Amino acid sequence: MLINQAGIFKCRIVDHGLAKSSGGWPQWVAQFEAVEGYNKEEDVWIDWAGEEENEIKGYFVLIGKSGETLGVKQIMAATGWDGVSFIELAAMDLSEVIVQTRIEPNTYKEKTTLQISWMDHEAAVPGGSVQKLDADGVKKLQAEFGNLLTNSGIVKAAGAPPKGKPKAPPVASSPAPGVVTKTSKAARIAAAKKAAGLETADAPGPEAGGTLTFAGMTIADMPQTAGVPEDKVEADAPAMPPDDQDLAERPDLPAKKCTSKEAWEIVVEYSREDVSDEDRAKAWQTGKGTIDKKGIKDYTE
Structure with a gap:
């Protein structure tokens, strides 16, 4: 039954x-x-x-x-x-x-x-009783599978949490605005030239005419006017204007004619601090290519 x-x-x-x-x-x-x-x-x-x-x-x-x-x-x-x-x-x-x-x-x-x-x-x-491991069994379980808990993020790193407010990270010191030293300027120009592929071994000095080798191309230098004195220390460089300001409203920029070398140094000197050497070199090549296509010999035109 x-x-x-x-x-x-x-x-x-x-x-x-x-x-x-x-x-x-x-x-x-x-x-x-x-x-x-x-x-x-x-x-x-x-x-x-x-x-x-x-x-x-x-x-x-x-x-x-x-x-x-x-x-x-x-x-x-x-x-x-x-x-x-x-x-x-x-x-x-x-x-x-x-x-x-x-x-x-x-x-x-x-x-x-x-x-x-x-x-x-x-x-x-x-009776559905709960079967439990003894202390040794739990230790063996931890040794065999404990690392899986750690990898899944379930187990937090050991150690007590730090007390109090976290310390603020140290603020890196920066030079006073508008102050450019001779050493920093020269180093900046040299680094920018290297990034742009500007070879100066065959380039003429600031007082001579000749040719300038840039990115594998030779460009005729413009008549020499006023170069940038290498021993000049600029203590009060002009503040950077807004990005949307017209270049015609920039009295701080050199006017008239200049050589391609001088133009490059001016670009390096007056470009924004957040522009990398690589981006500056790309912009230089684009601008120079536009000027070459138009046959313009005066960089201020």
Whole structure:
């Protein structure tokens, strides 16, 4: 006769096989016979083999819409099936296998029946008790998997957080506005020339005419007017005007004619501080190319 009460039972597998569920999914069906029942209050197993109500049938769907179900894991744990082949499962001799089952009421379409809600191996802890590792077990767990917690960001770095407000980063000292030293100016011009590919080995001095080699091209120098004295120390360089100010309104810029070398030095001297040498060189090449196309020999035109 069928078991008529809910509880946890150790059962022998009398018969088993594979079938399809009402939804068309593969399922494992088994006939069980209870041999022991668990007394939760006294935490003991009592003999059930002599009871008339000792039979129950279990249905375990193996595959569902989302793939493999928990039924597969339960059968593997309880019977030793490797979970690889339905054929092997169907052929297994389980007549001597004892499993632990949890029997609970289930209501479907207003009808309540007792069903196996869970199955496990014979030595499983009954009653859903929490199984805990001892201190040594926890240490081994940490040694084996602790680094994964760190990599996922779950575990924070060890150490107490700093107290008080964080110190502000030191502010780098900068020269007074409008002050340009001879050394910084020369270094700035040299670095800009190097970035622009401006070769000065064959270039004439500030007092002579001749040719200037720039980016692989030779440009005729303009008649010499006023060069920039190399020994001049500018203590009060003019403030930079707004970006949208017309060049005609720039009285601080040199006027009339100048050589390409002088023009380059003026560009370096008066360009904004935030312009890199590379960007300045690109702008120089673009502007010079425009002037060359127009045949303009005067850089102020």
